Amino acid sequence: MAARRWPAGGQLNGTARFGQPMACTEGERRAFARLVRQGFESADEGLDGRIREAKCLAFYYAAADTLGAIAALKAPDADYRADVFRQAQAPVNADDYALELGWVFVVPAHRGNRIAEGLCRQLLARVPRSPVFATTRPNNISMIRILLALDFARVGKPYPRREEELVLYLRPRPTVTVPGPAT
Numbered sequence: 001m002a003a004r005r006w007p008a009g010g011q012l013n014g015t016a017r018f019g020q021p022m023a024c025t026e027g028e029r030r031a032f033a034r035l036v037r038q039g040f041e042s043a044d045e046g047l048d049g050r051i052r053e054a055k056c057l058a059f060y061y062a063a064a065d066t067l068g069a070i071a072a073l074k075a076p077d078a079d080y081r082a083d084v085f086r087q088a089q090a091p092v093n094a095d096d097y098a099l100e101l102g103w104v105f106v107v108p109a110h111r112g113n114r115i116a117e118g119l120c121r122q123l124l125a126r127v128p129r130s131p132v133f134a135t136t137r138p139n140n141i142s143m144i145r146i147l148l149a150l151d152f153a154r155v156g157k158p159y160p161r162r163e164e165e166l167v168l169y170l171r172p173r174p175t176v177t178v179p180g181p182a183t
């Protein structure tokens with residue numbers, strides 16, 4: 001996996017690593033899953049398989065063996081994507097958005113340093129031409145700021161999922177065609 005000091009020229013001392021799941025070690029995947037479970041209590045179902053199917057995993061190590069943050073470009077199945085886009089009443093086709101930016105989690109002790117934005121930005125730089133979606137709670141101010149900084153646009157309507165409400169964000173923002181006057 002590629003590793004680099006983090007951030008380039010910045011003040012944090014950590015190291016970011018990015019890799020395809022099957023290029024990561026079993027230990028790295030297990031550590032990633034541990035943080036997913038810590039951050040997203042409802043994420044357990046089929047988690048190990050979904051981690052292996054992701055396009056790219058991002059790891060931020062605050063120190064040699066201390067995983068401080070994660071993020072991923074996930075490759076969710078078509079049914080899940082169709083369900084999200086239908087529920088959000090998105091004005092675009094879910095088939096066009098194969099990748100999801102998700103499992104974005106910073107261990108509380110490391111929050112407030114814009115680590116998540118850096119990880120997400122570098123993940124997205126790996127797929128500059130691929131449409132990507134993300135979902136978040138409408139009151140998750142930090143995540144929304146990150147998504148907007150990364151050129152995602154909110155689309156559709158808030159929709160219920162499990163115990164919470166979510167909103168859908170897309171990158172690139174969809175181009176809305178405004179019909180011209182009837183001639």
Ligand SMILES: CC(C)(COP(=O)(O)OP(=O)(O)OC[C@H]1O[C@@H](n2cnc3c(N)ncnc32)[C@H](O)[C@@H]1OP(=O)(O)O)[C@@H](O)C(=O)NCCC(=O)NCCS
Nearest residue numbers: 104105106111112113114115116117135136141142143145
């Ligand atoms: C969301 C999360 C990943 C962000 O982690 P982080 O990298 O430490 O993010 P930061 O707190 O440094 O900052 C993110 C942005 O939100 C802003 N922000 C944070 N709290 C804020 C608040 N209460 N009001 C306004 N802005 C706020 C920060 O200023 C920053 O914006 P800026 O870069 O424009 O200044 C982290 O809070 C987390 O792990 N939360 C739990 C899991 C989660 O919600 N993940 C997202 C699921 S979709």
